[in-house]
Amino acid sequence: MAREQGQKLVAQNRKARHDYHIEDTYEAGLALMGTEVKSLRQGRASLVDGFGEIDDHEVWLHGVHIPEYTQGTWTNHSARRKRKLLLNRSEIDRIERRINEKGFTLVPLSIYFKDGRAKVEIALAKGKKHYDKRHTLAARQADREKEQALGRHLKGMDR
Missing domain, CATH: 2.40.280.10 (Small protein B)
Incomplete structure (x- = not known):
């Protein structure tokens, strides 16, 4: 085998x-x-x-x-x-x-x-701690929104 x-x-x-x-x-x-x-x-x-x-x-x-x-x-x-x-x-x-x-x-x-x-x-x-978990989730959400905004800007759909 x-x-x-x-x-x-x-x-x-x-x-x-x-x-x-x-x-x-x-x-x-x-x-x-x-x-x-x-x-x-x-x-x-x-x-x-x-x-x-x-x-x-x-x-x-x-x-x-x-x-x-x-x-x-x-x-x-x-x-x-x-x-x-x-x-x-x-x-x-x-x-x-x-x-x-x-x-x-x-x-x-x-x-x-x-x-x-x-x-x-x-x-x-x-x-x-509980506040560390909330901070991590908030940072991840902010990064996601930043990437989405950059993608919209590159596609020319800025608003």
Whole structure:
């Protein structure tokens, strides 16, 4: 069987970019069971309640929902079990130092396959306040209006 090439996105956590200021991102491998991989290949996963935790110099992913594989038997996995993330020691130490600072958390942004291997993009993030979220939405709306006005001007429909 030929090896897979490229990237295939499985799940994305869009709300994380709305709720957090993203400081750094890391690509980590996932230690998965066989039925979890098959379920991910079907494109089934949810990162909504996911978060990362460092325990005894190991990084663990909690709250990520990978549903049970439908054709699985007694070897099926539990849907919300904690999963180990595979990172280099230097990356784990860097993340651990930053998490010990006040306000930082580890948030999964996306799960994807890269050259046939399951990967997760995790981010060091700080929570946004409610007024920060409103400011971000207002800035995005202003940029959109500016682009629309520029487009109308270039088309000659200025008014």
